[in-house]
Amino acid sequence: MRTPLIEFRKVTKRFGDKVVLDRVDLSIYAGEVTTLIGRSGEGKSVTLKLIIGLIRPDSGDILYRGKSISQMNRAERERFRREVSFMFQSNALFDSLTVRENIALPLHEGSKAKDPTIRERVDHKMRVMDLEGTEDKYPSQISGGMQKRVALARAIVTDPDTVLFDEPTTGLDPVRKNSVLGMITSNQRDYGFTAVLVSHDVPDVFYISNRIAVLEQGRVIFQGPPQDLEQRDHPVLQEYVSSQEILRNEIYGLQSAKSLERTFSKFREDPEKRDAVMFVISLPEYHIIKEEIGHLMVEIMLGSIANIFYRVSQSGSACKAARYREDRIVCLCDPDGGTRDPEEVLRGAAFEFNNIDFCSAGMRERQTVFSVRGGWDRIGSELSLGQLMQEIEQKERLLGSVSCRSGG
Amino acid sequence: MPLLKNGTTLPANVSALLGRIVLDILQELGGVFLFFLRGFVSIFRYPFQTIRTVRQVFFIGARSVFLIGIVGLFTGMVLSLQGYYSLAKFGSEGVLGGVVALSLIRELGPVLTAIMITARAGSAMSAEIGIMRITEQVDALFTMGVDPIRYLVSPRIVAAVLSFPLLTALFDAIGILGGYITGVGLLKINSGIFLSQMDYLVSLQDPVNGFYKSLAFGLLVVTICCYQGFYVHTRHGGHGAKGVSLATTSAVVYSCVGILIADYVLTSILM
Numbered sequence: 013m014r015t016p017l018i019e020f021r022k023v024t025k026r027f028g029d030k031v032v033l034d035r036v037d038l039s040i041y042a043g044e045v046t047t048l049i050g051r052s053g054e055g056k057s058v059t060l061k062l063i064i065g066l067i068r069p070d071s072g073d074i075l076y077r078g079k080s081i082s083q084m085n086r087a088e089r090e091r092f093r094r095e096v097s098f099m100f101q102s103n104a105l106f107d108s109l110t111v112r113e114n115i116a117l118p119l120h121e122g123s124k125a126k127d128p129t130i131r132e133r134v135d136h137k138m139r140v141m142d143l144e145g146t147e148d149k150y151p152s153q154i155s156g157g158m159q160k161r162v163a164l165a166r167a168i169v170t171d172p173d174t175v176l177f178d179e180p181t182t183g184l185d186p187v188r189k190n191s192v193l194g195m196i197t198s199n200q201r202d203y204g205f206t207a208v209l210v211s212h213d214v215p216d217v218f219y220i221s222n223r224i225a226v227l228e229q230g231r232v233i234f235q236g237p238p239q240d241l242e243q244r245d246h247p248v249l250q251e252y253v254s255s256q257e258i259l260r261n262e263i264y265g266l267q268s269a270k271s272l273e274r275t276f277s278k279f280r281e282d283p284e285k286r287d288a289v290m291f292v293i294s295l296p297e298y299h300i301i302k303e304e305i306g307h308l309m310v311e312i313m314l315g316s317i318a319n320i321f322y323r324v325s326q327s328g329s330a331c332k333a334a335r336y337r338e339d340r341i342v343c344l345c346d347p348d349g350g351t352r353d354p355e356e357v358l359r360g361a362a363f364e365f366n367n368i369d370f371c372s373a374g375m376r377e378r379q380t381v382f383s384v385r386g387g388w389d390r391i392g393s394e395l396s397l398g399q400l401m402q403e404i405e406q407k408e409r410l411l412g413s414v415s416c417r418s419g420g
Numbered sequence: 421m422p423l424l425k426n427g428t429t430l431p432a433n434v435s436a437l438l439g440r441i442v443l444d445i446l447q448e449l450g451g452v453f454l455f456f457l458r459g460f461v462s463i464f465r466y467p468f469q470t471i472r473t474v475r476q477v478f479f480i481g482a483r484s485v486f487l488i489g490i491v492g493l494f495t496g497m498v499l500s501l502q503g504y505y506s507l508a509k510f511g512s513e514g515v516l517g518g519v520v521a522l523s524l525i526r527e528l529g530p531v532l533t534a535i536m537i538t539a540r541a542g543s544a545m546s547a548e549i550g551i552m553r554i555t556e557q558v559d560a561l562f563t564m565g566v567d568p569i570r571y572l573v574s575p576r577i578v579a580a581v582l583s584f585p586l587l588t589a590l591f592d593a594i595g596i597l598g599g600y601i602t603g604v605g606l607l608k609i610n611s612g613i614f615l616s617q618m619d620y621l622v623s624l625q626d627p628v629n630g631f632y633k634s635l636a637f638g639l640l641v642v643t644i645c646c647y648q649g650f651y652v653h654t655r656h657g658g659h660g661a662k663g664v665s666l667a668t669t670s671a672v673v674y675s676c677v678g679i680l681i682a683d684y685v686l687t688s689i690l691m
Contacts, residue, residue, distance in 0.1 A: 064563050093565030104560035106552075118564040121571070 015078060017042040017174065017206055018063055023072035025058055032058050034230035035072065040208055040223075042173075045200055047209040047217045050227035056210040057101070059227070060176045063208070064098050065089075094122060097172035101179040101210075103163040105151040112138070112147040115165045122170060137165040141195070160192050168199055174206040181213050189213065193220055219312075239338045272334035275344055276397045284347075286393050289354050291343040292404045293317060293361070293386045293411070298339035301382050317341060317384065320368065324360035342401070344391075354388040358411060361386065365412035386411045455569070455650070456643040459577050462570035472575040480541045480576070481583030485590065491536050492529075492591035496598025499523055503599075504607050513607075517614035518621030520599035521592075525626045529592040531683050534637035537587065538675040542645035545576060546671035549649030550664035558650070573646045577639065584638030585631050592630065629690045636686060640678050645671040 016039035025033040032055040040046045048056045061067045062074060065081060074081045076092055084092060097118075105114050115137055119130045138144055141161040146154050151162065160180065167175050177196060181189040193213070197220045200207045211217045218224065218238040225235040228248050234241060267275075279285040295301065295314070302310045318333045318341050336342040352360075365384050387408035389400060503519045549572055552558050561568045596618070603609045648671035652663045 066559055066562060090565060093563070096563075098560070098563035100556050100560060102556055104556035106557055106560070107555070108548075117566075121561075121566040122564055 014041055016040055016075075017077060018208070019075040019078075020059075020062075021073045021075065023062065023069045023074060025055065025062065025067070025069050031230050033062075033069075033227075036227075036230070036232050038225055038232050038235060040206065042206050043204060044222035045197070045207045045209065045220055046223040046225060047211055047221040048225050048227060049211060049214055049217065052212075054227040055230060056227055057178050060098070060178050060208065060210055064096060064176060065093075094170065095173040097167045097170060097175045099163050099167040099175065099177045099180055101182055103151070103159050105159060105162055105166075107151050110148050110150055111143060111154065111162050114151065114162055115169050118166060118170050133169060137169050140199075141165045157191065161195065164192070164195055164199070168203060168205070171203060172205055174208065175200075177207060177209045177211075179210050179212065181211065189216070193217070196220065237338065239335065267332055267334040269334055269336050272332065272336060272342055272344060273397055275332050276391065279344065279346075279391055280393060283393075286391060287347040288391045289345045289347070289388055290391055290400060290404065291321070291345070291354070291357070291386060291388045292336075292340055292401060292408065293321065293343070293384060294340035294405075294408065295382060296339070296385060297382045314341060316368070317365070318343075320364045321357075321361055324357055324364060336401070358386050358388065362411035365414050368414075381413055383413050384411045385409065451651075452643060452647050455573070455647050456577075456639070458569045459573035459643070459646070462567060462574040463578055465570060469571070469575050472571075473578045476575045476579030477582055479544075480537060480579045481587060484537055484540055484583070484587055487536055487540055488533055488587045488591050489594050491532060492524075492594035493598040495528055495532060495591075496520060496524060496595030496600075497602040499528070499595070500599035500602035500607070504603065504609075513609060514613045515617045515621065516603050516607075516609055517599070518617035520603070521596050521618040521622050522626065524592050524595040524599070525622060525630050527683070527687070529588050529595060530630050530633035530637055531679060533588045533591045533634065534584065534641055534679045535676055537584065537638075538641050538645070538672055538679070542641050542675050543668050543672050545642070546645040546649040546668045547664055549646055550652040550667045553650060553652050554660055554664060569650070572650070573642075576642050576646060580638035580642040581635060584634040584641075588630060588634035589627075592627070629686075632690065633683065633686050636682055637679050640682055641675045644675045644678060648674070 018038075018040040020036050020038035022035045022037060023033055024031065024035055032053075036055075036059070038059070048059055050056050058067065062069055063076075063081075068082070076084075076096075079088065081089075081092065106117065109117065112134060116130050116134045119125050119133060123130075125133070138147065141164060143158065143161055143165065146158060146162075151159055154162070164180070167177075180196065181192050193216060196207060196209070199205075209217060209221070218241075221238055223236060224238050224241060226233050226241075226248065233248060234244060276290075279288045295310075295317075298310065301313070314335070321333060321341070321343055322331065330348070331343050331345040333341055333343040362384075385408045387404040387406075389404050389407065391400060395403065499520050500516060503516050503523075504513055507513050507516055507519065549558070552572070558568045558572070561571055600611075600614060603614050604611045648667040649664075652667040653659070655663050655666060657666075
């Protein structure tokens, strides 16, 4: 069993009469992106401030690497501060310092690095964050998006082990929002830090998060992979899931597992639909791909695979594709929709998989070969969705080995 | 004894209220003292903050020179004018030089210098730190592992210790010059008498006492102003920009009152 990097044990925090966190247990694991979501005022930012030590819990304990933060001695606390960094919602840039001075401040104050080393590291971060040319400007002289990038550069300039992001995309337009989320993901992947995000950007954050923790009325009502959210019946969680579904449908045409189950039951009850075909397409190396090229990209790839499938099956709205478990897509095709022969569909899909370039320009250095497997069966009248899935899994065959094209 | 709604008597309520007020004041004073102590002790922590301290000396000291000069000049001039009028009633106009110099060196120099710096630099200190607090810049320092009191307050304490006595000396010198211009130039007192009376009445202990006072005022002003800004977020009834404006006002008012009270106490001790 994995040991959490940061662990909340029965943490309670009150402000006056209001209990913001009520005996909260929370685990954050090293090297992952964990996102805290919940309605406003549910204690998400308070959770981050408790971790960094800006406020203290009224009761309970917060552990970092298994050691209680409140019981750390001076040296341990100083090491903790060096290892954990914080990006404020408001950026909290020093308005009387230039962009360069802002980014360099943690190095000047918190490390023994010499000036040339500091200059080099700041220059590197400014290049990475596309901040060249703003060195001598003050925060008030640059745009909101740039200020976010400066705050992000300052948060990671010390190469921390853990970065806490307090609503990093609040107040940004959609383009800048995606750019900031992309920056967090790519930097997290490149530098391997543990990221803890507080965000209202549901469902966007689901695509970049390894784990989600949902705070509701002072309690953590869910923590786990975003895909598991769909399996829970809690009404608050379903609100998040449905908001996720809306965007997912819009982008990839993918539905939730719950929605797929409903369609499956409907088909089973209708004798005329028992000839409906169920396809399963899986990425057996899903976790390896995720490690190699990152969480966000593997999500985008799954979306692309679903799109290919739609195109090849020429099914229009007759097929419903859904994300069933994190590494597989299940597609249910209505026999009245004029879907092509299942074998022909799989052959066409295999051809497409082997010819498509899955890599974006920035991914080429991390290209990896991975296989796509697929199978199908008719839904019939006897097997449940889970049983049918197992049947198809046994019949699955390799559709193709896919990688980024060299020089493509 | 009349019983109130909560079952207590009126005198009991009044004494409870007074007790709470006294306890609040003591707690606040204790907080201010501990705040100063943390700032003071942090001065000696390595690495020293030389550049930030020099910047503060420039801000508190160098940029106050003109203001102190103008105020000192006119204070000396008006003191000379008023002193001449009063002394003439006793036929003692000859001691004007000594009276002006003594008044400036022992009282007016340290007090007015401190009040002027409070108005110019103290209010700015309070506002700057207050704004840093409400925009989470102070919290940002903390999250970077930087002690905000060491970073923000310690250089200002050192700068005050260096600047207040120097500016007081400047105030005294220009004030005496102003008194001389009025006394000798306008009121036609003999220059030799003016200067000799100064030499006769002022002893070395007088500027030394003035130095002690200016030092104490410097520490008082910088502590009160930084404290008000640093804890702006804990103020009752004032958040954000309003909180900063209230903190700045409080910083100036408390500093001025503190200067006058401390002046009385120090004068009693040093006399």
